Amino acid sequence: MSSPAQAVSLKRTPLYDLHRELGAKLIDFGGWEMPVQYQGILEEHRAVGERAGLFDVSHMGELEFTGPGAFEALQGLTPNDVGKLADGRCHYSAFLTERGTFVDDLLVYRRAADSYLVVVNAANTEKDFAWARDRAGAEARVENRSDDYALLAVQGPASPAIVARVVAPDPSDLPYYGFRQTEALGKRALVSRTGYTGEDGFELYLAPESAQEVLRGLLEAGRPEGIAPCGLGARDTLRLEAKMALYGNDIDDTVTPWEADLGWIVKMKKGDFLGREALERQKAEGVLRKLIGFEMTDRGIARHGYAGQTPAGPGVVTSGTHSPTLGRPIGLALMPTAASTVGTEFSVDIRGRSARARVVETPFYKRTREVPA
Amino acid sequence: MNPDDRHYAASHEWVRVDREIGTIGITDHAQKELGEIVYLELPEVGHVFNAEEEFGTVESVKAVSELYMPVSGEVVEINKGAVAEPGIVNDDPYGDGWLIKVKLSTDQEVAKLMSAEQYAEYVREEEKGK
DSSP states (O other), rough: OOOOOOOOOBOTTHHHHHHHTTOOOOEEEETEEEEESSSOOOHHHHHHHSSOOEEEEETSEEEEEEEHHHHHHHHHOOSSSSOOTTTTTTEEEEOOOSOOOOEEEEEEEEEEEEEEEEEGGGHEEEEEEEEHHHHEEEEEEEEEOGOOOOOEEESTTTTHHTTTEEESSOGGGOOOBBBEEEETTTEEEEEEESSSEEEEEEEEOOOHHHHHHHHHHHHHTTTTTTTTEOHHHHHHHHHHTTOOBBTTTSSSSSSSSTTTTTTTGGOOOOOOOTHHHHHHHHHHHOOEEEEEEESSSSSSSSOOOOEETTEEEEEEEEEEEEETTTTEEEEEEEEEGGGGGGGGEEEEEETEEEEEEOOOSSSOOOOOOOOOO | OOOTTTEEEETTTEEEEETTEEEEEOOHHHHHHSSSEEEEEOOOOOOOOTTEEEEEEEEEEOOEEEEEEESSSEEEOOOOHHHHTTHHHHTTTTTOOEEEEEEESSSGGGSSBBOHHHHHHHHHHHHTTT
């Protein structure tokens, strides 16, 4: 047994004290002191799958794009088609380098034709802000508003019923990836039907000073359904079962959307955007590697960075965990395209031991949910 | 509480000695730090280890940790029940969640380990350092 690393001047969310009070185990996550678990990862994962879970994800970064050039700036900086977004709708997209690789993955919220909120990964916030500001042009104003927002996620099948008791008017009419500016317990809130768990759910963007009251309100409102405070541990197992990519693990500035099986966020018909040329070229030439889902057929968890060996050459594990729903080890890996078809067997070096794995269909587990279209 | 009838290592394993046989496991503090344990890798019977040598790994949902021998000895039994149901190590780390039994190479080493009281103090100090 080795001791955990010492914490050094980590950032804290407005809910830090409440996490301590709720008995969270806190860890360093990309420079933030965040709850990894409260009751236990498996129990929290189950709560989200069967009832509801409440996550503090205030570490996420928020960039605001405003002004007459905001639309064009985002259209040029992201591969998804911002022109298809109506007011009150958001979509998944990315910032890409000229090589077509990920600077970050993100959500773009359209508040108005000249006002957008871009939500980015915590550890990338400063990098993304500088990157976007330098490329947005004179007609767009880019601001890093991350300190002005706390962010709570209520996820799981009971989340519409719970959120309806806290957010007014009832937001359960929101379609998937719809949002509105509204109120939670009388406090200003932007509420969207989004999440990073594969379950139905909502995310509430709040002023930092409102966050604690709203979090307590949600825990109270969700008591009949058995809502559980959840940490980043369960968030990771949930997103992995749903095959949602994690920046820094599965995608980074060496990986393109084609390779990451995220080609659906690339809209070639929309016109020019940063990274487009490289993506066109790669599409014409064909990708050499692909992000695949796998299951271990031998014992043990293949974790991030472990080397894989396929009949078509080497690959690398990008994420790996024990799947709470399936009860066996699963993971994602970048593998040679020729070894990326379902059923392909390969081996992974687990700390010096060779263990067998097999490419499987993803998502590993698909939730049924009823959300307005 | 940590039982008084055994000896504790700084790497959070315990050993309970019954004549020349030592039963080895991880402490309650260790299982709490790890969270829900999902895999155990334990050595083969007959393997001989020195004290402080790595003898296996314990893996939770979020992390993998090495297991270190609190004493030197030859493995005479592994807990197959715990390998099959690793959650037992979380539920009962000092009882049914034991890991291996070894034939001690020497009776001199346990004296270097901590008592239950010393170990409790050691954990308190370690927590303070966080």
